[in-house]
Amino acid sequence: MDEADLRSIFSLNFKRFRARKGLSQEKIAEKMEISPNYLSDIESGEGWVSPFSLIKMANALGIEVFEMFKPHESVSEKVPQRL
DSSP states (O other): OOHHHHHHHHHHHHHHHHHHHTOOHHHHHHHHTSOHHHHHHHHTTSSOOOHHHHHHHHHHHTSOGGGGSOOOOOHHHHSOOOO
């Protein structure tokens, strides 16, 4: 895993959790007290977060910080391979 992989996992998870909460980028940016443009950069993987912002993100979403870095199985990983 490299930095690009970590950013990809993080941005995908953040978008997923934000969508589950039904929050727009503007609304979550307001809760975090950051600009919507900065949040957009984070979600696209172009921006990165400070530890302080990371905690604010997790709190705004009602999740633990580690959950944003947890890789999720793809559908193909859940289906047993036939030999």
